[in-house]
Structure formats: C-alpha cells, structure tokens
Amino acid sequence: MLAGLLAQVLNGVQYGLLLFLIGSGLTLIFGVMGVINLAHGSLFMIGAYLAFAVAGATGQFWLALPLAIIGGAALGTVLERLLFRRFRTRPHMDQVLLTFALILLFEEARSAVFGNQFHSVAIPAGLDFSVPVVGGFRYSAYRLAVLAICLAIAAGMVWLIERTRIGSAIRAAAENAAMLDLLGVDATRIHRLVFAGGTALAMLAGALAAPLQSVYPGMGDGFLILSFIVVVIGGLGSVAGAFWGALLVGMTDTMAKAYVPQAGGIAVCAMMAAVLIWRPAGLSGRG
Amino acid sequence: MIVASRTGQALLGVAALAIASMPFWASSWHMQLVSTALVGALLALSLQLLVGGTGLVSLGQAGFFGLGAYTVYLLGSPPVWIALPAAMAAAGAAALLTGTLALRTRGFFFLMTSLAFGQMMFFAFHDTGLGGGSDGQFIARPFLGFALSRQNRPAALLLANLTVLTIVYAALCWLMGTAFGHALQGIRSNENRMAAMGHNVQRLKLAAFVLSGALAGLAGHMSVLTDGFVNPGLLDWHRSAEALLMILLGGIGALHGPILGAFALTAVQEAGSLLTDRPRLIEGAVFLAAVLFLRHGLAGRRR
Numbered sequence: 001m002l003a004g005l006l007a008q009v010l011n012g013v014q015y016g017l018l019l020f021l022i023g024s025g026l027t028l029i030f031g032v033m034g035v036i037n038l039a040h041g042s043l044f045m046i047g048a049y050l051a052f053a054v055a056g057a058t059g060q061f062w063l064a065l066p067l068a069i070i071g072g073a074a075l076g077t078v079l080e081r082l083l084f085r086r087f088r089t090r091p092h093m094d095q096v097l098l099t100f101a102l103i104l105l106f107e108e109a110r111s112a113v114f115g116n117q118f119h120s121v122a123i124p125a126g127l128d129f130s131v132p133v134v135g136g137f138r139y140s141a142y143r144l145a146v147l148a149i150c151l152a153i154a155a156g157m158v159w160l161i162e163r164t165r166i167g168s169a170i171r172a173a174a175e176n177a178a179m180l181d182l183l184g185v186d187a188t189r190i191h192r193l194v195f196a197g198g199t200a201l202a203m204l205a206g207a208l209a210a211p212l213q214s215v216y217p218g219m220g221d222g223f224l225i226l227s228f229i230v231v232v233i234g235g236l237g238s239v240a241g242a243f244w245g246a247l248l249v250g251m252t253d254t255m256a257k258a259y260v261p262q263a264g265g266i267a268v269c270a271m272m273a274a275v276l277i278w279r280p281a282g283l284s285g286r287g
Numbered sequence: 288m289i290v291a292s293r294t295g296q297a298l299l300g301v302a303a304l305a306i307a308s309m310p311f312w313a314s315s316w317h318m319q320l321v322s323t324a325l326v327g328a329l330l331a332l333s334l335q336l337l338v339g340g341t342g343l344v345s346l347g348q349a350g351f352f353g354l355g356a357y358t359v360y361l362l363g364s365p366p367v368w369i370a371l372p373a374a375m376a377a378a379g380a381a382a383l384l385t386g387t388l389a390l391r392t393r394g395f396f397f398l399m400t401s402l403a404f405g406q407m408m409f410f411a412f413h414d415t416g417l418g419g420g421s422d423g424q425f426i427a428r429p430f431l432g433f434a435l436s437r438q439n440r441p442a443a444l445l446l447a448n449l450t451v452l453t454i455v456y457a458a459l460c461w462l463m464g465t466a467f468g469h470a471l472q473g474i475r476s477n478e479n480r481m482a483a484m485g486h487n488v489q490r491l492k493l494a495a496f497v498l499s500g501a502l503a504g505l506a507g508h509m510s511v512l513t514d515g516f517v518n519p520g521l522l523d524w525h526r527s528a529e530a531l532l533m534i535l536l537g538g539i540g541a542l543h544g545p546i547l548g549a550f551a552l553t554a555v556q557e558a559g560s561l562l563t564d565r566p567r568l569i570e571g572a573v574f575l576a577a578v579l580f581l582r583h584g585l586a587g588r589r590r
Contacts, residue, residue, distance in 0.1 A: 005397070038528075092344050092394065092398055093531060094534065096398070096531060097532055098575065098579075099572030100531075100574060101578065102571075104568075104570055104571030105567075108565050111565070121535065206454075225402065228403060231399065232392075236395070262415045265407065265409070266407055266414075269407035269410070270407070272403055273404075276388050276391055277388065280391040280392055280396075281392075282396075
C-alpha cells in the first residue's frame, strides 16, 4: 500500500517533469512572442516517433536524445522563420488556426511515414532494471534517469533565465516587449532562440517519454491540453510557475488515474478551476 | 459584425429555397451531406456570437455541442419538443457554470480555459460509463411528430435542419440590432471603454456565453437527430477548432460568414476524402491557405 503510494508519487513527479519540458516552452513562446502554439503537442509526438525510428534503426535509444534536441532546434528555427514570425501580431484566432493546420499536417506526415499502428520502444538495455529505493520498494531505473535528466534541464533553464544576459533579455521580453528595443537587444534573435529552444524541449520530452508509454497517433493531444493547464496554472511566461504548475498537474493526474480512474481526466480540470477562482492570473500572479 | 445587406439576405434566401427543393431533385446522399453542413453551420453560428459578436475566441464550443447531443441520449430520446429545449437548457447551464469561471480570464487565458473546460466535458463522457462508453452508442432519433421511414428520412431531416438554422440566423440578425447586440459589439471593439461607460461587461459577456452555449447544444441536438448516434468525438476539441475555421473561412466580420464557411469546409472535407486517401492533408492545406491568404473570409468584409 505504502510502496504503491510511493511509486505513484514518483510517477507523478516524473510525469510532472515531462510536462514541465513541454509547458515551459509553451509558456515562454507565448510570453515572449505572444504566439499560441497548439502544434506544441505534435512536436512532442514527433520526438517520440524520432526515438522509435532511431531505436529501431540503430538499436541505440540514447542517440535519439541529442538528435531530438538538434532536430527540434532546427525544426523550430524553420517554423519560426517561415510561419510564426508573421503571426506574432495576428489575432489569437489566426494563430489557433495556423497551428491547428500544422497539427493536421504533422499527423498526416506521421501517418504517411509510420502508419497508424501503436508502437512500443524498449527501455534502453543499460537501464532495464529496478533500483531499491527504501526498504523493499524498488523503482524503474529508466524512470529515475528521466527524472534526473528533467531536473538537470530544469536547473539549467533556471540558471539560463535567471543568471545570464540572454536570460535577462528573455525575461525582459516576457515582461514588456518594448523594453527589449530600449535595451538595444535584437528581438528577432530572442524570438528565434525561444522558439527553437521550446521546440527542442518538446521533442526531447517526446523522446524521453517514448519508452514509458506507447508511441501512437494523436499522442500529443493529451499532453498538449495538460501543458496548457500547466501554463494557465503557472502564469504566463513564468518558467518557475510552469515548474510548480507542472508538478501539481502531473501529481494530480497520476493520483486521480491511479485511485479514481473514472475521474482521471476531470480531476486536473477541476483543479484548474479551483486555481482560477483563487488566482485568475495563475499561481505566479502575472496576467 | 455585419449583418448581410438586403441583396445578401436575398441571396441567402435563394440558397435556402434551393436547399428546401432538394427533396425533388437530389439524392439521399446529397441531402445527408447538406444536413451535415447545416448542423456544422449551426454550431459555427453559435460560436460566431462569441467570436465575431463579442470578441471572445473560445476553443470549447464542442463541449456544449456534445452535451446537447448526450442530453438527448441520457433522456432516452424523448420527442423533439422535449429533447430540443432540454438539450439547450443543459448546454446553457453548463455554459453558465464554466463561463462564470472562464470569463474571469481574458484573451489567451480565456482561450485555454475554455479549451480545458471543453476537454473536461469530453473526459466526462469518454472516461466514464455515463454516456455509453468511449465507442459511442446508436440511439433512436427523437420523434419529430410524424413517423420517419427510410424513404422520407433524409428529406425530413434536411428540412428540419434548414428550418432550425433559418430561425436561429434570423434571431441572431435581430439580436445584433438590439441594445444588447450593440453592447456586445462595443465589448468586441473596446472592453475597457464599455466598462467605463457603465456597462456591466462581465454580465454581458456571460449572457453571450450562455446563449452561445445553448445554441451549440441545439446544434448538438440536431446532430443526434440527423445521425442517430452519439460518441465522445462530438465533444472533441478538434470540432471546436473546425468551427473556428468555418468562421474564418466565411468571414469573421459577417454574421452569415459561418454559414458560408460551414458549406465550404464540408465541401473541402468531402472532396478530400473522395479524391485522396489523406483527407487531413487537404484539410490542413486549406486551413493553412485560408489563414495565410484569406484574411477577410468568403463574405469579404473587414474584421
């Protein structure tokens, strides 16, 4: 019973950290560029399929992680250059439709390349064992590795955003776009960086998640909605807010699905409603 | 938002008459296709009250649509005169509840919150046994007042959908000309100014949201009547996005835009699945082209 609870807590944290990888990109892209990207979930899916393809072709799952980051940064740069740059000042409705179109196109491309079956990715051989945590309780080594990788990335992001020049420019852009110009910073460069970074993180999250669940059509949808909720709860453009929001959402969703399966999808939305009543602008309090 | 000119209304009237005459010359299949477009038009029209009418971009409209449809199922398919108001009331009540919360937020936050509440309704039917499970259920169509047979059904349903759409469109034309409609337009162009002028902006937006939700529920009811089927896919957020696309295709600035857009999108989807194995590719390309190049929609008016 207690061991089961502990496993669910760890699952919740690990799920939450994956959501953070997706949600932090989403919140920065909106906070800095003012663009709603519904296709963010599809990028997660592309990352998962990339891991499936790389693991299948080379037998080396780990190769997929750097490839997801590099590929994500490249794809993000192209998307920002070709499409998103022009949509920064367009109404929300246009951004919704643009990114929904991208979802359809990405899904169709996925269907053309990989078909519509469910696939599974084996847990990388080196980590296919369980680790004793406390007493007789053991936990999957791969899940622990995912946890560690995500925490390292989160720490790296906080450092980047709080301690570096680029980070202060990103914060300035999220706070007040006009301030960037006053500071003499090239806003276009910041946009490209944030979009490429967000895309890379979403694809990395997909690659990391691939061995934990099936790889299947439309798998980004559930993650997209949950990471939207992360952004709403965390507050716009706030990486710290996204972090706590993601942990809260990951934990709520995991617990609800484990103990009240029927309320699984509803629990997170109910929690979001509670947060909205309490603090309409999210936990970090900026609107 | 522009209500069509006298010529425009006349053209819409001619189109309605052409549809009404379809039982004399068109096949059942064509009539069913037009019925699908009419139900889509009704859903998009309900959303236009928020988007074009009040300036609120919602991504949760399919939730109310599906709730209306499932109300018919949960009541065990009563006759239309019970099923229709019940579907509207249930969807309207859900809109009152979620709208009270979602309208605490603005812009991007409102969009996301409306999406999350829509998905919450989706999960309520997808994850629980409440609505007959995730695969959906065939249900008896609500009784229309006369028996439907295989022969007269497509025509009867076509006329029922056409009648409801016409009534709703006429009602919205009237509504946009009332003080309430003008106040909504005021909110769309400048919310703060309306508040400064002493309007209770929050209550006006909530009224629009509830009315819009009830109309989406009505569309959901017509969908069950047309298809005799419910499934959680009715509440899928992809449907909400499609309704937004119908508005964009038709023209966000015109009340009749969503009707044109619904027919255009239905035609594109049908052509896509007839001509290719990859209908989503066609649909995605049309979305992309529309949002890149068709800034003012088929109705061709400014935003």
